[in-house]
Amino acid sequence: MVEQPQKASTTFYEVNQKVYVHAHFGLSLRKSPDPKAEKVGVAQYGEALEVVALPEADQTYVAETVDEFQLKGHWVKVKNADQKEAYVFDGYLASFPTIEEEPEEDIALPEWFYMTLSKPKGEREITPPNEKEGIVEGYKQAYQDGGEFELILYNGGVTQFLRIPTSTLTFSQALVVLRSFYFSNAKNLKIVRNAKTKKIKVNDTGNPYEWLEFEEKGDKVIVGFYSAD
Known part of the structure; x- marks a missing residue:
């Protein structure tokens, strides 16, 4: 046989x-x-x-x-x-389509994206201003799959985090989907990996003030988007 x-x-x-x-x-x-x-x-x-x-x-x-x-x-x-x-x-x-529609008012783009993967769980948790840390405002939104989105506005910049269960997206899937989601000009992308922290950093060489970081921690993929004025 x-x-x-x-x-x-x-x-x-x-x-x-x-x-x-x-x-x-x-x-x-x-x-x-x-x-x-x-x-x-x-x-x-x-x-x-x-x-x-x-x-x-x-x-x-x-x-x-x-x-x-x-x-x-x-x-x-x-x-x-x-x-x-x-x-x-x-x-x-x-297994899910790309996002073609503009987000609804008062919903951040990655938050809008994650709603295609899992439904929100409860209301937003508001982050109060913190002058010492330079935080102007922010919030967290939990999702039914165990994921979380966090937005922090600073004086001179913004930080966004997606904490994604690996059962929803693997590290590789998160890297592929979200770098395309944030950076449309793939030709200019620079991708490096920190051998010590094992974080992967992605940025557009034309704009050094915006970048993504990908890290796997336990059963979560942590994706951070950083933008400075």
Whole structure:
């Protein structure tokens, strides 16, 4: 009897499920599950694709390396709205769509994004002004999945935090989705990893006063956005 290849068991999707492209410059569609295979098209940012077949477990591919961190995944067979079938790297896919709408008034952009993943839990917890720490105002919002968003306005800047359960987004998924979410010009992105703290920092080289930091702590991915005047 010929032994059949094992299907990848770590994928976040199933056959017939819709997945969405979270790479700003789109993803190449390949004729076979290989980065060097013939390119047969491009799936654009935000485009929905349908999973046709799960990838093989031994088809792991590393798309990015930052120090010791590797962004890796599999080549999954999908079809687009035109029913064209091809293979695409799943490391830049997610089970939820990109945000195309403007947030409602008085809702921060990452807070608006997180509401697509989990419903708010209770009311906002207001952060009072603190002259000593330079805090003008702020608040925290908890979510039903155990996540939390925090906004702090300072004299001369703003800090935002998303504390995401790894059951909602893995470290790699958070990095892929949120760097595209905050920085639309991927060509100018600089990504570095602190070997000591293991934090990954992402910033647009054209604006040194705004950056993202990603850190995994226990069962949470901590994403911090920092902006200074």
